[in-house]
Amino acid sequence: MSLVPCSAGADPHGRELSAHGTARFPVACYRDELYLEDVPCPWHWHDELEAVVVSRGEVQVTAGGETFSVSAGGGFFLNARVLHNVRGRGGGGFRLRSVVFHPRLVGGSADSVFWQDYLQPLLSPGAPAFVRLDPDIPWNREALAAVEAAWSSAEREPPDYVFRIRAALSELVFQLVTHLPVEPGLPPEKVLRNEERMKNMMRFIQAHYGEELTVARIAASISVSESECLRCFRAVIGTTPIQYLRQLRVQKAAELLAGSDRKISDIGEQCGFREMSYFTKTFRELMGCPPSRYREKKRAGG
Template structure:
């Protein structure tokens, strides 16, 4: 079965990255493994580092789009909106993602490390992301550390958690020092627009089963209809209505895996007025019918 990022009503990714004992996850993925060949816009409280191993991708964080090629990487800050798609639709992209809660670095709340080194990054209003390239000495070292972290996790030798934590602390020190020397990556005002889009997304996620209008979505985030549409196009690369349709289709996928579920009932549960319109939109996004999807994913 292909991957998809399940998003809750608040817009957070539902899946935990690691667990309470060790809130860390590293994976090697390809965009082709995801439904539709990309992962959709979402956010989570953990920070995320990405390194491209093969191919290229367009990685968007809030309103900034990065072209990541082989050997380059990216830091996406906690709670930033992010998504990715292939740079060239005809080529796949393989990458490593390292996701962790910064508590692994600072240990406990209100520690000197949290106050001095972690919050200055995770709560920086003008640091949603940072490009990592081999041309920069410290960024090259950061990319090397990310590869070593992936290797340690794959091997899982004696004390691998300690070794990973040690490398995460070293990685954070590089990031902190690099941040001090870098210029702001987000223009003033971006924080407000990100907040508004998140509010709109949360409204859609909580009410997608109902008939929604652009006016209602815009009102939920205190924007005019034109502003709401403009912010969505800039950060989500879809109109509010296009995002709503896509989200409804995504929410219908797990329902279709129930062999006893009636497709008409599934379409109604996710907010479609008719099963024919549901089938039309489903084929547009999934390149197959709901019935074909069910057969392809039959257990």
């Protein structure tokens, strides 16, 4: 199987659009080598489990309402259907090796011992949304080695690579389930309500990012107060509605700059920037270069 750059485009609900692997072999391995000027991974979620090893640099991960940093040699695990975002820290770029796989790859059918004793607890409402993997902790080190083994098998493709990948990911799941505190029962009602509100507000912003948007309008889209809107954004994704909107607009503009010949000013206006100077300033702040330079670099293959 080929290794490909990650492309986490999301639908208006924030659900990732990419298909990870195939129905017969539902796993995909990604080689991500990103720099400050690259589009940061947009907020998204997917039904699959994801495990990542940071092989160079440092990244900041926000998931499950918490933000943490991971340096080279470390990694992290993301549970299914968890909103998350990854971006670089410290300059100089970073490199990730990520494996995204459907639980059935390891669990098999719902009546199997693998599913009932290992996957079902991991997917239960009481399971952690994410796990930071620290190489100084022995069982974390075993989990990281399993991710590396799966990724390496995908890269080299030996004749038995499908067995090697499944075996490595089975080891990862075993390490997670046997060492994590999994509390039975549903998450608190407040957590469920926040996540549902967050997804609805993200859907509204995705549909109207090119228009004049304020916190009041975003809050009104789900009939809550401005303070409740702000609190929900902070609790779930660790940022404000306007910061999220700003990042989304720049992300959409970057896609248009790289994929079309339209005038830069027209792209800025379509993405919600009414003044060219503000568009240029905001784009440079988030991407490390002005829109014109970004387009030049993309056309040159950078």
